[in-house]
Every structure is written in C-alpha cells, then in structure tokens.
Amino acid sequence: MMKLNTIKRAGRSHFVNMGPIRLRQPFPTQHIEMIDPFVLLHHYGPYQISETNNPFDLGPHPHRGFEPVTFLVQGEQLHRDSLGNESVVKSGDVQWTTAGRGIIHAERPTKEFVKQGGTIEGIQLWLNLPSEKKMMEANYQHEKHEDFNVITSEDQQITTRIIAGELDNTFGRIKTQTAVNAFMIDAKAGGEQIIKYSKSHQGMVYLLKGKVTVNGVEAIELDKNQLMEFNQDGEGFSIKAEKDSQLLFLSGEPINETVATYGPYVMNSQTELLEAMRDYQMGKMGFLPAN
Template identity: 85%
Template structure:
C-alpha cells in the first residue's frame, strides 16, 4: 500500500469556551477547516460533581451541518426539538443532522452529577453540501456495543466502525455524505494499516498515548496530536508505542464556500442572517430548558 503523505502535524491547543476549557485542533490560525470537517473539539476529561459541572449546555440551535458527539467517558443526556431524549454513555455516538434547523440540549445526567465521575468526549462538526443544508433534521444514537469492529492480525488493535466502510465492514450511522469515522483502541506494539478512498481527505486525532504513523513520524499527546494527510496514497499505517486511543476521519471534500456564525454553517452571509431570523421566529422548533 502506498501511504498518504503527512500534510501537517500539529498540536491541539486549549481554548476557553465560556466556563469550558477544551482542546481545539481546528479551526486554528493555521487550519481554517479540513473539508468537509468544520470543527473538532476535545472536551475533558473533567471531574464532574454537584459543585463542578461546566458542561451543561442548555437549548441552542444548529443549521446547515451535522454536529457529532463521540462520548469517551461519562454519561450525557440529549434532548432535542424533534422530541428525542436519550442517555448517551461511554463509547456511544450521537449523530445529529441539523439540516434546516434543530434545537438541542446536552449535559451530564443528574445521576452522573450526583454520583460524580469523569466526562470526556469529541464534538465534530461535519459540513453538508448546499443541496442538503435545508433537509429535514434527524438524530441517530448508536451504542458502543452495537458497532462493528475490525481487529488487527496481531489482535492488539480494535477499530470500531462508526460510519463509512473498512475492509467491507460498515458503520451503523447513515451518512449524508461520503465519510468515514473510526474509533481506534491500540495496545502497545499493535500495528495496522487503514486503507481509504483516494478522493477523501483524511485526518488522525490522538486522544491519548503515542503512535508512529506511516513508519516515519510520531503522533504524541501535547506534541503532534493531529495529523492531516495529502490525497496521494491509498491509506495510512499506525504502530502503537503505548496504549493509545485515536479517532480517524476521512471525507470527500465538498469544495463550496463556507460561512459560519455561532451555531450555523451555511454558504453565505445572507443564509446566516436567514438562520438567525428563522430561529428567532421559532421555525427551528422549541425545546424548554430542563
């Protein structure tokens, strides 16, 4: 297999989002987005208790993209204006298609806060093409134990197929665009190659541990935590130098103008103004505060 060249490797710096301190590998000063991925947040690990609960996000709107949560540790309650209410647990994934508009709220469950625990997750914003920005909103919640898993020959790496396809094994999430999302758990010295479509832009994000990528460069927490790849090969390889957890993403670039403001991802400033107006007029539905 010809490996995709590493386009860049960078740190995932901390940013403050109100009371929440989290890592934001992109967007940054140097990376506007990695088409079709608009934003990646790595929140936690936070010690949650009744006196410390910064991650309780009340009702807020989205339009024009797909906000996705990969929950690593803890427990969150999701509610939305479509009437969905579900408890998302460690290893679960919630995949929201905001489309023309949805209002949702999420935060640790009351029981989790009362009993105290650690909360950690990934929030990903996946763009929608212009033709799908105003589709009907939708919500998918898939449980950790239900995902299909690929195991390396040495039995040291498990790849959970969230969305897309790997070695004719498919994800449970139904996607609006051509995209792969794999959660990788690697034990020390485990090795595996991950092929993916040449039309995709690929990236690898390290949550913890240390791996060697394509046999040449280390991906290590607080040093090179995010890698973006060129579209010049057939996939990538990883070898774990320590027990590690990674998120692999790839997608076909949409190659359209992107305009963002707050919780909206559209194609123009006019569309952003329309989104704000529609939210204020109640056209995205209603969700009461908890």
C-alpha cells in the same frame, strides 16, 4: 504494494476557553481553517463532574446547515432536542445529529451521574453539508458502543470500531449524508495496523491518548503533534502504538463550496446566516424547554 498517504501536516491541539469550559481545539486555527468537509473539532474533558462542579451543562441552542457529531469517550450525557428525542448517551456511544434546516438541542450530564460523580470526555465534530442538503429535514441518530462493527488487527492488539463508512468491507451503522468515514481506534502498545481509505477523501487522525508512530516516520503524542492530516496521494496509512493509545480517524470527500459560519450555523453565504438567525428567533427551528 500499497502506497501510503504522505503526511500533509501535523499540529498541536491547543486549549481554548468557551465560557466555563476549557477544551482542546485542533481546528479551526490560524493555520487550519477547516479540513473539508470537516469544519470544527473539539476535544472536551476529561472533566471531573460532581454536585459542586458541573461546567458541562449546555442549555438549549440551535444549529443549521451541518451535522454536529459527538463521540463520547467517558461518562454519561443526556441529550434532548426539538424533534422530541431524549436519550442517555454513555461511554463509547455516538450521537450523530443532522441539523439540516434547523434543530434545537441541549446536552448535560444526567442527574444520577452528577450525584455519584465521575469523568466526562468526548469529541465534538462539525461535519459540513453540501448546499443542496443544508435545508433538509433534521434527524438524530444514537448508536451504542456495543453495537458497532469492530475490526481487529492481525496481531490482536488493535481494535477499530467502524462508526460510519467502510473499512475492509465492514460498514458503520450511522447513515451519512455524504461520503464519510469515522473510526475509533484502540491500540495496545506494540500493536500495528494499516487503515485503508479512498484516495478521493481528505483524511486525518486525531490522538486522544498515548503515542503512535504513523507510516513509520512520524510520531503523534499528547501536547506535541496530536492531529495529523494526510495528502490525497495514497490508499491509507499505517500506525504502530508506542504506548496504549486511542485515536479517531476521519475522512470524507471534500464538498468544495464556500463556507460561511457564525455561532451555531454553517451556511454558504452571509445572507443565509442572517436568515438562520431570523428563523431561529421566529421559532422556525422548533422549541425546547430549558428543563
């Protein structure tokens, strides 16, 4: 019989302010510094976007030393970067940026989306890179919602999009630099599913909406326990949807290195952070015009 991972902790996803944007930040917090190899998780929106209200317009800014990943849940965003990429990311799409030695990018709703109005919601994830890959060439991947491989539960009530990694010999389209799983799970009320993953991974599940019982013992729901982290002592976990729900599952092999962060940089030392700031100021991360 399959051994389920025990629950390490469950925590709320508190709101924080970042400039004009108010969003949920399940980690880092005073209780959870990071869940190695994941450095940060932001749940932004839902925001109502219009010509008179558009707080989600992030101008050109740099990154180095990690992979910023966006799971767009609702809406439409325009991505531009210093590698020359320009793409419209739509609801359900994923953009996976490997910042490596440095990239400058900008995100905002498309002009058409702002004009017609609508809702934007998504997850921003920061995935650490090991020291030997922090200065690799930058790269950008954009995969569309309809192109992901999907697994459906036996009761036909739960669908799992395999974004990265592997589940039941079904693989994600995103090419990763480290051993990582990323699944988006949509569950109808009453649906049940077992999600298997490697014992070598640290795993967690984050609830975007609804209510789900995990391992038959503890429920996660909005404004209560939204993030659940597992111990590395089993082969997976079970879920049962109490309401129509959406969850993001993440797991990865811990890198187990010292992490130093400042602003948009994730490195291994304060010296490397200073080098990153200097290189950005000197234009070594490329150039991206404001418009």
